[in-house]
Amino acid sequence: MSTTLTSGSGVQAPGTADQAVPRVRRSSPLRRRRSIAAWGMAAPFVLLFLVFTAWPVVSSLFMSVTDIKSRDLQNPFAVNFVGLDNFASVLADPTFRKAATNTLYFVVVGVPLTMLTALAIAIALNTGITRLAGFFRIGYYMPVVTSIVAVAVVWRFLLRPENGLVNEVLGWVGITGPDWLGSTTWAMPSLIAMAVWRSLGTLVVIFLAGLQSVPKALHEAAALDGATAWQRLRQITIPTIRPTMLFAGVITGIGFLQFFEEPFVMTQGGPLNSTLSVAYLVYNTFGFGNYGVAAAMSYVLFAAVVLLTILQFKVLGERDDATGAKRRWFRRSGGASA
């Protein structure tokens, strides 16, 4: 549609324009020079994209359908094509299933928990807490910028079975805390707590930005009509920041599915593989030199990321209600007038 408009050929049926106009242009030398110049300008980007983005993707895809191992490094093309065998063996591997279950557990508990906590903190910072707001913002953002390696040492101290701070505090109220990182039941919840704490800051900032866009007038009008704070949150705040929540959900979901650093620095996947994640297993498998199988695993993880994101778009995406329809109409009319 836009091509017909820029060519200045007036109102025409899109189909005929697409066929007629380019044929004229292809023969024009000016047009050819322009397209050469355009490609020349785009070349640095295209080159970087091909070398650093497309090539790794293609080669990992290539690895996933061959039996490549570390001994093939010198002749990476002298390997056998094995079709989907790697994928079949990955899906049949009990360790992979265990890792997949662990990752699912981590995502299903971790993502909603992070989002709800972050939302609660953001609302508190946005409305309730006016004094020291800057201090709290920095406080909540701090874990994001701190190095995981340093944090891990502190968390390991906190979670120590004897004389760890967490168990000391539990001891004051008469509870004997477990050996958090050494127990198959508690190791994963401990890592989830740590991950929530670590990713909270970013979401708080994002939600705070989203909350600024909620019109104050709506809240005031609703308050005048006798709506309670809870009703206003449900009916005004949440619907307005839905796009923000979608964004937050997607980036948190992707980050949590690729769960790696926490078990790597805290538990090495133990005890008894109870904190082994898919990303960690991929890392180990690459380490063992089974590049083909490891690449296949990463594509399974990639598929899971895509599925989760689609799911989130369905749940948190634009609803087919009045506002949604209006917005789409806006976009359409805007496109036509440009």
Added chain:
Amino acid sequence: MNRSMRVSVAALAVTTFALTAGCGRGDDPAAEEASAAPVATGDVSGDITVWAMGTEGEKLGEFASAFTEENPDVTVDVTAIPWDAAHDKIATAIAADEVPDVSMIGTTWMGEFATSGGLDPTPPDLIDESAFFEGAWGSTEVGGTSYAVPWYVETRVLFVDTALAEQAGVSPTPATWDDLMATSKGMQSAGAQWGITLQAGQTGAWQTFMPFAWQGGAEIMNADQTEFTFDSPEFVKALTYYQSFFTEGVAPKELPDGTLEPDFVAGKIGAFQSGPWHIGILDDTGGEGFLDSVTLAPLPADEKQASFIGGSNLAVFKGSENRDAAWKFVQWLSQPEVQAEWYAETSDLPAVQSAWEEGDLASDPALAVFGEQMTTAMAPPSIPTWEQISNVIDTELEKVCKSGMDPQEAATAIQQQAEAIGTGL
């Protein structure tokens, strides 16, 4: 799926198939290189680049000046690389054929790098195989061919709290499996929280466990290294014995990081199994004179004596541009007197047996225990998949120790997984 996405997916698929179409393994590359070309180590010249990790990387540069004095035309350029990065760096170097002339290689990496075709087989006339500890030389052989020369070794012995053992009236140098159990239990009843600590799983636990398996007569593979033999009565016997320390509450199932040394110094732990580096650590943690109250004992014997041998080898790369000088340098480092000097510099235990006959190595009783243990120490087979198989042992061993898995089931599980992984040769 919109149009542009469909196009890109199709493009990806086409590229992938185009790439795979030209593939296929040729004849086995390992088979063609059974023996090595001779090396001329007379007058050598040129530069040799050497990669070394950890303390060795820091100290080798200066140490090598003695070699360059003997061979004034040679320059030795040592690059220190951190242990964490070393494996990947060597793998990448082999893949890109941008290799140094010589590199230090961890014993458990030998299988992988040798089969990748990056290492030069050891010239047979250059180095006398019998000068080395048997286990150390074994770690350089992959598929019957040696690809490196042992540089330094380490092995595991028992560290026992002498005072606790005396108090309990048990021997601090247990000779058999029963003795070890009695010593551990005795020290526990004499006041130690734990009689002994044995690693109950997680990375590297196999190094603590395998000595028991070897002592009981088990082997990892059959003699010609074609099949795994984990599912043997001897292996199950060793697992059962190892498990009994946990079921009887003599050894802790969980030992938080960094608590072993302070607890041992405080008398809370009666004994543990470790390598020579723990002498230094205990000296630091316990303060001066603490080592006098520690007995170093060889590991107990069942069918026979055995321990784990580790350390590092020196390998010359096939892509080396100065092969003669590189091998001469490796040969120089494996001479007994140079090995003894290197020990004085770094405390790395010599891989050459005759280097143990003089100086500190001969007179220090603690070191003598290591020297004695070394003669019966064994290395795991140098197969490319060993890292992965050892990870399986770690995982199954953890189940045996922590959740009471039946040893026979564990042995079968290890065997099945090892067979699925294969030797990779």
